[in-house]
Amino acid sequence: MMERLKQIILLFFIFTLANLGSLNTVWAQHSQLQKNLQEINLQVDKNQALLELSQLIKSPAINAADKVAILQQQGKVFFTLHQYNQGIVVVQQAKEIAIQEKLPSLAAQANKMLGILLYYKGELKPALKAYQTSLAYYDDNQGSDVNTYAIERANLLNNIALVYTSLGQPNLALVNYQLAGPLYARYGNETDKVDVRYNIAVLHISLKRFDSAIDMLKVIIKKRQQFKDGHGVATARAGLGVAYKDSGQFELGKENILAALEYFQQHGYKHDIASQLHNMSEIYNDTFDIEQAMFYGKQALAVSKAVGHQKAYAGSLQSLAKAAFYSGEVRLAAQYIERSIAVGKKIDYQVLLTENLAISALINASQQKFSQALVQQKKYQNRYLQASNSLLNDKLAEFESVQLNQKIVDLEQRRKLQNLQSAKIKQQRNLIILALVLILVVVFFIYRRYLEKRLTQELEFRVKQRTRELEDLTDELAQANQVKSQFLANMSHEIRTPLTAIVGHAEAIIYGDTDTDKDKIQEDIAVIHGNSLHLLELINDILDLSRIEANKFELEIQPLNIAELIQDLADTFTDQAQQKNLKFTIEHQLSLPFIIQVDSLRLKQILLNLCANAIKFTQKGQVILTITWQHEQLTFTVSDTGIGLSKDHLAQIFEIFTQADNSISRRFGGSGLGLSLSNQLAKLMAGNIAVTSTLGKGSQFCLTLPCQHINDTSNAIDDVPPVEIADLSFSGKILLAEDHDDNRRLITRLLTSLGLDVIVASNGKEAVQLCLEHQPKLILLDIQMPEMDGVEAYKTLRALGCHQPIYALTANAMSHEVSQYLAVGFTGHLKKPIERKNFIATLAKYFTTDSQGQSPGQGLTASEVINKAEQSLSQVDLSDLIVEFKCNLNNDKRELQRYSDNDEIEKLAYLAHRLAGAAQMFGFAELNQAAQELELIIKRELVADKPDQLLISDLTHCLVDEIYLIEQQ
CATH class of the missing domain: 1.20.120.160 (HPT domain)
Known part of the structure; x- marks a missing residue:
């Protein structure tokens, strides 16, 4: 029995020694790994460090935790080399291994490192998610000891606040700084406290509190100089430079940013180099030194792209866009800003995207993309107003209040701990409770005093604001009274002037010699009639305005052919412009006839007023009326090269009875009613008049008018006589002159499919010869042709006695061009590409016959002829x-x-x-x-x-x- 017991004791002793040996082996291996990692971390050659880590991870002796540690170290080395993508890959592997092996602490560390890499790469939202996941672990594992992981939590809260600052969410950044501040204050060292102070200064910069940011950064620089933290000093100087730049102190900003840039370049901190190169580009943009802005912007673009710094990359593209725009390279600016927007959207860089809206609006406006520019400007304005309404002072007060509450919570927690620890000493506990109560009472009175002071300040502010509003109202009333007085003076002058002429010439007729020349009497009557019409027009304008203000004005909606409106405007203003040696042009790309539902009288009234003003205030150059149809609305843009308007005058251009200045009525005439009445009429028709102008260079008035377009214009073709036939067919000779081979073949096939005998010519000279030889029934001439153009060919044919109808078949379809062809003598105009209904309607006037070649009898109507011929053309194979x-x-x-x-x-x-x-x-x-x-x-x-x-x-x-x-x- 004793022998058996001895054997058992011996076996137990051997087993215990074996286990101890195994534990010692594992501990030795772990210690050796930590030593290896420390040596690798001290390597100057980081590429060599990566090679050694790759070899170390292949060792069969390492476990899962060791592998996670090695991968973490690889991620840190990749971060040092600015190779963020590679770092993200290896840290993600470390995280997956830690989760798979149920090592939550290592997974939390991996998430934190992953957040750092993503933040420096510029992927803000994924970085935020990684930080929050890591923080959740430390929050859930604090246990009864609040000291556990306190600094880790503070660092993560600080990093999360930095992300929110970059995302343009200062409120959430403040919340996280509120949580991190007490932890640093209690558990952190002096370096930690200075670091969080620096981050809060950066937040102040983003909130445009430059004075407080500058004061904070100056103190931070001194502290870091005491710590001999060169990189920290350079970072703080860079922040100070940005604060000076944003506050308009450009020379101080340039000095500090250049000092930081020099340090970063000496030590190879490429991520910081990219940021500071971008800041230098911004300074030179703000001081309009375009060449230097371009220089630094391109350097920043190259460095940020090389290191994967997406925030600096997007910002550099924005800086280059500004510089290109300032130098007049609008297309290049548009390319840069589009790339900046794409990168900003990718990383959700909201502050940059908001600024890009304003820049894009300017670029689109300079490219005459006014609707896009207005949309982007509106978006920018909305975002800017949202940011402006964030009540920064309230948030900072809330920050201070939460800090105070946190102190109270800390004191309460201390009180509870002291109560638990001193349960046996009743007297000491009572004294502590009494002390705490006294402190709370003092705090309460201090806080009450603070509230009373704050309420008093708010009341004083409201009284001042109300006083200022009353003063502004008084100024507005005084200005309105001045406008009325000016209007009465203008009206008195405007009415008295024609009345004086009327009375004077009437008295000349009444009291003059009875033998007065009859021609003289007719001249006096004409003057009386003209001035009476002017007086009537003035009174009608006043009555129209009165009816609009009384809501008694009614519109008369009816169909209007824009072609007629264009012709009326051309007839009205072409001669007026020529008398002043001006050029009046109407441009459009509408397919005429173009029928809309609108109050034609009021639309014409607005356009007459705008065009008349443009000609009146233009001494040399031209006036252009441009008409476009887009998004179910017509846009009429009147552009001139006249006297223009200043910004102050532009703001009140549509105010009633107002002109740019008092000398306008004396120099050019007019009462100041026209634009106000036009604006009111446009609003009644659900439209709008916008104006842009440059003093001394000209103005542009844009009338936007929603209206219904009548698509079925078959009934509007008023130049086709009713045609009734039994069996439709087109027969006869037609001459087509077209210099483009493919066009010529296409139009020939269309004409042939209708049954016509087509004679083709490739230039005007050949067209004249073939016309004289074949005597076609109708001639279609292209305008721009080699050897002899269409206009010259037309004149030659008419000179040779050709009386057949001749049409201009051309892509030149602007109103002034069509008017020019008709003025030359062309029978009509046909547009390229072929508008089939109009084309067929024109052919039908000259070629429609029945099957026996006689005049048509009972049969199809004109509309049916066009529809049937159009159906025939639609079946022609042109492939x-x-x-x-x-x-x-x-x-x-x-x-x-x-x-x-x-x-x-x-x-x-x-x-x-x-x-x-x-x-x-x-x-x-x-x-x-x-x-x-x-x-x-x-x-x-x-x-x-x-x-x-x-x-x-x-x-x-x-x-x-x-x-x-x-x-x-």
Whole structure:
């Protein structure tokens, strides 16, 4: 029995020694790993450190926790090398291993490191999620000892506040600083306290509290200099430079940022280098030193892209966009701002996105994309107002109040701990309770005093604000009284002037010699009549305004053909403009006839007023009326090169009885009623008048009018006589002159499908010969043709005795161009691409016969003829012509490149015109637009002293690219 007991004791002793040996082995391995990691961390060559860590992780002796530690160390090395993506990958692996092996503490550490890498990369929301996940672990595992993980929690709260500051959410940043502050105050060292103070200073900068931020940063710099923290000093100086920059102290801002930049460059901190290069670019943008702004912006762009610093990358793109815009390179600015917006959206950089709205609005406005500019400006204004209404002072007061509450909570917790610890000493506990009560009473009275003082300040502020409002109201009433007095003076002058002429000439007739020349009497009567009409117009304007203000004005909605309105305006103002040596032009791309439902009288009244004002206040240059149809509304834009308006006068341009200044009525005449009445009429029709102007350069009035477009214009074709036939057929000869081969083939096929005998010519000279030879019934002439253009061909044919109807068939469809062709003598105008109803209606006037070739009898109406012919044309197969057109584009592409290389601008314009027309005919809208833009720019640049060859070259390349895309389809 004793022998058996000895054996058991011996076996137990051996087993215990074996376990102790195993534990010692594990501890030795762990100690060795920690030693290896420390040595690797001290490596100067970080690439060598990565190599050693890769070899270390392959060791078979390491466990899961060791592997997580090695991967964490790899993430830190990648962070040092600014290789954030690689760091994120390895730390994510560490996190997954920790979760899989149920090592929550290591998973929390991995989440914190992951948040740091994501924050520096610029991915703010994923960084926030990683930090919060890590914080949740430490919050859930505090246990009974509040000291556990206190600094870890404070650091995470501090990092979360930094993310919220970058996201433009200062309220949430303040909440986290409130939570972190007491932890640092109680458990942190002096460096921790200075660091959180620095972060709060950065928050003050983002909240535009520059004075307090500057004071805080100066103290922080001194503290960090005492700690001999070079990087911390440079970071604080960079923040101080930003605060000076944003407060308008640019030289101080430049000095501090350059000092920080020099330190970061000496020590290779590329992430900080990118930020400071961007800040320097911003300073030079603010001081309008565009060359330096571009220089630093491009450097910042390169460095931030290299290190993956997406915030600095997005900010650098914004800075370059500003610099490009200031230097007049609007297209380049648009490209930069689009890239900045894309990166900002990717990382949810709200502050930058808000600023980009304002910059985009300016860029779009300069590119005459006014609707987009207004939308972006409105979005920017809304965001700015939301930020302005965040009541910063209340939030800071709340911050202080929460700090006070936190102190009270801390005292209460201490009281409870002391009560538990001194339960046996009743007298000491009572003294402590009494002391706490006294402290609470003092705090209560202090807080009450603070509230009374704050309420008193708020009351004083409200009294001052109300007083200021009453003073403003008094000023407005005085100004209104002055406006009324000015109006009465103007009206007195305006009414007395025509009345004086009327009375004077009437007395001349009544009391004059009876033998007075009759011509003289007629002249006096004409003067009386003219001044009476002027007086009547003035009174009608006043009555219209009175009816509008009394809500008794009614609109008369009825169909209106815009073509008639255009003609009326052209007839009214062309001669007036010519008398002042001005050019009056009406531009539009509408398909005429264009019928809308509107109060035609009031619309014409508004346009007459706007155009008359433009001509009145323009001494030289031109007046342009542009008409566009988009989003179920018409836009009429009247642009002039006249005297323009200042910003102050622009703000009150639509006020009743107001002109820009008192001398206007003396210099140009008028009562100041016109624009106010026009604005009121536009609002009655659910429209709006907007105005932009530059003093001394001209103005632009834009009338936007929602209205209903009547699509069925078949009943509006008033130039086609009623036609009734038994069996529809078009017969007869028609001559088509078209220089573009593909266009010529397409139109010929359409005409042939209707039964016509088509004679084709490739230029004006050939058209004249064939016309004299074949005597066609109708002639269609393209305008721009080689050897002899359409206008010259028309004049030649008429001189040779040709009496057949001749139509201008061209893509030049602007109103002034059509008017010019009709003035030359053309029978009419047909637009390219072919508008089938109008085209068929024109042909029907000359070629409709019955099956026996006689005059039509009983049969189809004009509308049915058009519909039947249109149906016939819609069945014509044009696929082979489209394929052939696409094949021929290769030749056009070579010609474009050759003309561009040889600077043959006029030939380039002619080829662009041909391509634009052909692209319209075959349905290639993008090609047509690119060709039209090139043709328009060349026409504009040909009149300039030095044509912009670079712009023309760029547009030519764009057109070549469009051709290439079509060829690839």
